[in-house]
Amino acid sequence: xxxxxxxxxxxxxxxxxxxxxxxxxxxxxxxxxxxxxxxxxxxxxxxxxxxxxxxxxxxxxxxxxxxxxxxxxxxxxxxxxxxxxxxxxxxxxxxxxxxxxxxxxxxxxxxxxxxxxxxxxxxxxxxxxxxxxxxxxxxxxxxxxxxxxxxxxxxxxxxxxxxxxxxxxxxxxxxxxxxxxxxxxxxxxxxxxxxxxxxxxxxxxxxxxxxxxxxxxxxxxxxxxxxxxxxxxxxxxxxxxxxxxxxxxxxxxxxxxxxxxxxxxxxxxxxxxxxxxxxxxxxxxxxxxxxxxxxxxxxxxxxxxxxxxxxxxxxxxxxxxxxxxxxxxxxxxxxxxxxxxxxxxxxxxxxxxxxxxxxxxxxxxxxxxxxxxxxxxxxxxxxxxxxxxxxxxxxxxxxxxxxxxxxxxxxxxxxxxxxxxxxxxxxxxxxxxxxxxxxxxxxxxxxxxxxxxxxxxxxxxxxxxxxxxxxxxxxxxxxxxxxxxxxxxxxxxxxxxxxxxxxxxxxxxxxxxxxxxxxxxxxxxxxxxxx
Amino acid sequence: xxxxxxxxxxxxxxxxxxxxxxxxxxxxxxxxxxxxxxxxxxxxxxxxxxxxxxxxxxxxxxxxxxxxxxxxxxxxxxxxxxxxxxxxxxxxxxxxxxxxxxxxxxxxxxxxxxxxxxxxxxxxxxxxxxxxxxxxxxxxxxxxxx
Numbered sequence: 001x002x003x004x005x006x007x008x009x010x011x012x013x014x015x016x017x018x019x020x021x022x023x024x025x026x027x028x029x030x031x032x033x034x035x036x037x038x039x040x041x042x043x044x045x046x047x048x049x050x051x052x053x054x055x056x057x058x059x060x061x062x063x064x065x066x067x068x069x070x071x072x073x074x075x076x077x078x079x080x081x082x083x084x085x086x087x088x089x090x091x092x093x094x095x096x097x098x099x100x101x102x103x104x105x106x107x108x109x110x111x112x113x114x115x116x117x118x119x120x121x122x123x124x125x126x127x128x129x130x131x132x133x134x135x136x137x138x139x140x141x142x143x144x145x146x147x148x149x150x151x152x153x154x155x156x157x158x159x160x161x162x163x164x165x166x167x168x169x170x171x172x173x174x175x176x177x178x179x180x181x182x183x184x185x186x187x188x189x190x191x192x193x194x195x196x197x198x199x200x201x202x203x204x205x206x207x208x209x210x211x212x213x214x215x216x217x218x219x220x221x222x223x224x225x226x227x228x229x230x231x232x233x234x235x236x237x238x239x240x241x242x243x244x245x246x247x248x249x250x251x252x253x254x255x256x257x258x259x260x261x262x263x264x265x266x267x268x269x270x271x272x273x274x275x276x277x278x279x280x281x282x283x284x285x286x287x288x289x290x291x292x293x294x295x296x297x298x299x300x301x302x303x304x305x306x307x308x309x310x311x312x313x314x315x316x317x318x319x320x321x322x323x324x325x326x327x328x329x330x331x332x333x334x335x336x337x338x339x340x341x342x343x344x345x346x347x348x349x350x351x352x353x354x355x356x357x358x359x360x361x362x363x364x365x366x367x368x369x370x371x372x373x374x375x376x377x378x379x380x381x382x383x384x385x386x387x388x389x390x391x392x393x394x395x396x397x398x399x400x401x402x403x404x405x406x407x408x409x410x411x412x413x414x415x416x417x418x419x420x421x422x423x424x425x426x427x428x429x430x431x432x433x434x435x436x437x438x439x440x441x442x443x444x445x446x447x448x449x450x451x452x453x454x455x456x457x458x459x460x461x462x463x464x465x466x467x468x469x470x471x472x473x474x475x476x477x478x479x480x481x482x483x484x485x486x487x488x489x490x491x492x493x494x495x496x497x498x499x500x501x502x503x504x505x506x507x508x509x510x511x512x513x514x515x516x517x518x519x520x521x522x523x524x525x526x527x528x529x530x531x
Numbered sequence: 532x533x534x535x536x537x538x539x540x541x542x543x544x545x546x547x548x549x550x551x552x553x554x555x556x557x558x559x560x561x562x563x564x565x566x567x568x569x570x571x572x573x574x575x576x577x578x579x580x581x582x583x584x585x586x587x588x589x590x591x592x593x594x595x596x597x598x599x600x601x602x603x604x605x606x607x608x609x610x611x612x613x614x615x616x617x618x619x620x621x622x623x624x625x626x627x628x629x630x631x632x633x634x635x636x637x638x639x640x641x642x643x644x645x646x647x648x649x650x651x652x653x654x655x656x657x658x659x660x661x662x663x664x665x666x667x668x669x670x671x672x673x674x675x676x677x
Contacts, residue, residue: 306632307630310629310631310632311630314629314650314652315546315547315629316546318546318547318629318650318654319547319550321652321653322546322550322553322654322657323550324654325654325655326550326553326654347653350652351653354651354652354653361631
């Protein structure tokens with residue numbers, strides 16, 4: 001059953017019950033009132049009749065004729081006449097009766113036997129009082145009082161229906177009022193159900209539907225000018241907004257889902273990429289290992305080559321030199337001066353070739369190791385190298401001037417090789433002079449300047465002037481190349497200018513240069529800048 | 532009885548052999564020289580087997596001039612085997628080779644070589660060195676009795 005009907009019925013039931021209760025109470029009250037009023041009235045009437053009888057009897061007594069039948073008869077007849085045809089209300093009757101079996105002076109009293117009255121019943125009652133009696137279809141209400149001097153009974157009878165007429169009228173009125181109230185109440189409740197309970201119920205149903213996520217349901221509309229109407233309108237507005245928010249949310253959710261999907265894809269891609277990178281890295285590592293082992297193999301090959309060069313290439317040279325000497329020793333007297341000179345030249349050539357082989361081996365050996373970068377005292381190194389040169393050629397008078405505090409950043413072994421080569425060449429190319437002078441030092445020249453370096457300034461870092469020029473010529477001949485080696489120079493030198501760059505001119509064989517080119521960072525080679 | 536001080540020259544290159552013998556002669560070192568042309572032959576001689584099995588009275592040499600690059604058995608292996616044998620454990624061995632590889636020098640000394648000489652190309656220097664070697668190992672140096 002719908003809620004609104006329940007409400008209606010409940011309220012109606014309560015009201016109706018209350019109405020009926022009130023009516024019943026009213027009926028009882030009115031009934032009581034009617035009884036009491038009628039009793040009083042009946043009693044008063046009966047008392048009036050008794051007073052009349054008393055006063056007549058008193059008159060007779062005072063006159064002294066109370067024992068005289070005729071007087072008594074007359075007085076009694078007067079009383080009877082007076083109250084003959086007495087009516088009380090519509091159905092009320094007054095009767096004067098004689099006690100049964102008593103002596104009566106008036107014959108009509110003795111004769112008159114009211115069949116409606118049952119004397120036995122009256123006799124059962126006390127001297128006076130009320131009693132109710134069913135007489136045929138009618139119910140009668142009686143009041144009686146007795147006058148013992150004459151053996152009379154005064155009886156008043158009223159129809160109960162008449163007595164309760166007010167009550168019945170009230171009952172029917174109340175019935176009508178209740179019926180009308182019920183009708184009006186039903187109408188009011190119908191109106192209430194239509195205008196308040198129904199919209200509220202619709203609202204509750206709509207809210208319930210929304211709570212289950214059913215957005216497709218028809219939602220309540222109202223143009224009522226009351227709180228429920230306001231509520232309905234507010235609800236539908238709220239609903240509109242909710243719908244908008246819901247669709248927004250759905251859009252956002254869709255967008256989020258798209259983003260999620262994209263993100264997932266990206267993550268997958270990312271993972272794929274990572275895996276690829278991992279594989280590539282592994283491949284790279286594998287390749288590095290492979291290359292390293294190849295390099296190792298190449299190095300070993302190179303060592304084997306060096307080994308066989310040092311062994312096998314020198315053996316024939318030894319034979320050439322040895323047997324040339326043997327010829328000179330044993331058969332020198334059979335050769336003229338020119339022949340001997342030729343043999344000496346053969347020997348010199350073989351010895352020079354041996355020197356070349358040694359140099360080659362030396363260079364390959366010094367560039368084989370790892371490069372270690374550290375500050376190197378070039379002054380000390382140059383002094384050491386110059387000292388060795390002087391010891392190996394004590395007959396030469398060369399003045400060696402070395403600038404103090406020349407410090408470079410590089411590999412000490414390689415720098416020593418550079419200096420040995422540089423100073424050794426300077427030594428060699430001043431060989432045709434009795435006295436020579438070799439200077440070693442450095443000057444500040446920027447690297448840009450170095451590129452446009454004029455030939456005349458090539459000497460900057462001082463070996464001797466003529467040595468440098470010779471170097472240039474050599475480089476032009478193609479058998480040697482010249483290069484400039486620059487290296488960073490961390491500490492300022494003795495002069496006031498801060499010196500950052502050290503330039504060393506050197507002559508090297510192309511083999512060394514190729515080696516040096518590998519040693520990036522420490523040596524900057526400017527091959528071909530010196531033409 | 533004074534022992535004859537033999538020299539064992541282990542050398543596969545005939546040119547070098549001739550030049551070494553010449554250098555010895557020039558330095559007036561006239562001790563007998565036995566020439567082995569590979570490592571196996573040198574070991575046969577020293578341990579009296581193979582070709583030298585019947586040389587019952589073969590003396591151990593006073594000094595061995597040992598080349599490193601040899602056919603059949605290399606110089607370093609010859610040296611190693613010598614040092615493992617009780618009889619030849621203390622024999623003076625001079626490595627006379629054309630290599631100056633650090634590796635060779637180290638290995639030769641760690642195997643028990645007494646000297647390591649690199650043959651120079653200049654014959655006059657070689658002459659000088661051989662003279663010094665002969666003088667040192669045959670005259671100056673004292674060896675324990677075998």
